[in-house]
Amino acid sequence: MVRTNKDRFFLVSLLMLISASLSAKTKEYYLTLQNHVFVPSEIVIPANTKVKLVIVNKDDTMEEFDSFDLNREKVLFPGKKGHIFIGPLPAGRYEYFGEYFPNTARGTIVVEANHVD
Amino acid sequence: MRIVTLLLLMISGLVQADGIVVDKVYHPYVLPNETELEWRLLSRQTSENNLLGQRIAFGKAISERLMVEAYLVGEKTADEDFGLAAYELEFRWMLTEQGEKWADWAVMLEVEKIHRRNDWEVTSGIVFEKEFGRTSLTMNLFAVYEWGDTIKDEIEGEFRLKYRYRWIPELQPAIEVYSGEDFFGIGPAFMGIFRIDRQEQIKWEAGFISEISQSGKDHSFRLLLEYEF
Numbered sequence: 306m307v308r309t310n311k312d313r314f315f316l317v318s319l320l321m322l323i324s325a326s327l328s329a330k331t332k333e334y335y336l337t338l339q340n341h342v343f344v345p346s347e348i349v350i351p352a353n354t355k356v357k358l359v360i361v362n363k364d365d366t367m368e369e370f371d372s373f374d375l376n377r378e379k380v381l382f383p384g385k386k387g388h389i390f391i392g393p394l395p396a397g398r399y400e401y402f403g404e405y406f407p408n409t410a411r412g413t414i415v416v417e418a419n420h421v422d
Numbered sequence: 423m424r425i426v427t428l429l430l431l432m433i434s435g436l437v438q439a440d441g442i443v444v445d446k447v448y449h450p451y452v453l454p455n456e457t458e459l460e461w462r463l464l465s466r467q468t469s470e471n472n473l474l475g476q477r478i479a480f481g482k483a484i485s486e487r488l489m490v491e492a493y494l495v496g497e498k499t500a501d502e503d504f505g506l507a508a509y510e511l512e513f514r515w516m517l518t519e520q521g522e523k524w525a526d527w528a529v530m531l532e533v534e535k536i537h538r539r540n541d542w543e544v545t546s547g548i549v550f551e552k553e554f555g556r557t558s559l560t561m562n563l564f565a566v567y568e569w570g571d572t573i574k575d576e577i578e579g580e581f582r583l584k585y586r587y588r589w590i591p592e593l594q595p596a597i598e599v600y601s602g603e604d605f606f607g608i609g610p611a612f613m614g615i616f617r618i619d620r621q622e623q624i625k626w627e628a629g630f631i632s633e634i635s636q637s638g639k640d641h642s643f644r645l646l647l648e649y650e651f
Contacts, residue, residue: 390521
């Protein structure tokens with residue numbers, strides 16, 4: 306039961322904290338597929354944190370992002386934007402490739418324990 | 423709401439299952455444009471009976487999140503030679519993007535008709551998968567409603583579980599658990615993927631499940647081959 310201004314202050318602070326944590330947005334990282342090459346070829350993300358990888362396919366052909374390391378598969382439609390949720394992951398290097406052009410469409414997600422943007 | 427009620431009833435143990443529970447643990451994922459041919463085999467040996475079941479299926483993702491599969495089911499029992507036993511239509515609807523929520527979810531609906539008999543079975547349920555590092559826990563919870571001219575109207579419950587270590591794409595060892603009211607089976611299983619070209623790949627699964635809640639012999643071997651293109 307709220308009795309004093311101090312109690313009210315802590316209650317409001319708690320509610321604001323809960324509200325902020327609920328609305329906290331997953332950090333986004335961007336990747337472009339052009340001429341069947343992922344750019345940049347390496348993206349660094351923090352360890353133990355879920356991130357959203359936004360991928361723009363600028364080619365006029367379909368591609369499929371595939372990574373056994375990341376346990377993800379995603380169809381990338383030509384001229385469209387897609388996204389993949391990654392993590393939380395421990396530090397390490399995680400390879401991925403495009404199923405349609407595996408020789409050129411390749412990249413790495415580097416997960417760093419002491420990552421600073 | 424009806425599905426939720428059925429699932430709650432099932433969880434509470436008020437419904438019973440007495441059919442063949444060992445089959446396949448479904449994953450919640452659907453990929454757009456995915457087309458597949460599937461073959462499943464189940465060989466079950468008990469003290470009194472041997473049963474051989476096979477099913478072939480054609481599946482196609484008809485939207486970014488909805489997969490439809492049509493099955494022909496064949497069976498050989500102690501009394502009957504191998505032959506067509508049933509037809510089945512299955513819908514799997516992916517509810518969440520992989521990794522988006524705490525776990526990945528899908529819902530399923532299957533409608534099966536027994537060959538040359540007015541007997542039907544409708545299965546609905548939820549499919550769940552959660553990653554823990556390099557391992558994945560997959561669970562299926564189904565409510566099965568049967569009715570028809572030669573079978574008793576009843577609601578059954580089924581639970582399937584797979585805990586898989588994603589070792590290498592071609593070989594991923596797992597433990598599988600299958601449960602109904604009169605069956606509780608557990609055993610080792612394996613799955614893998616061999617890539618051919620682009621979206622072309624072959625998936626395989628095998629499992630050796632032993633019934634452990636009763637003293638009699640009851641072993642099942644299951645095999646699945648899936649060609650995706």
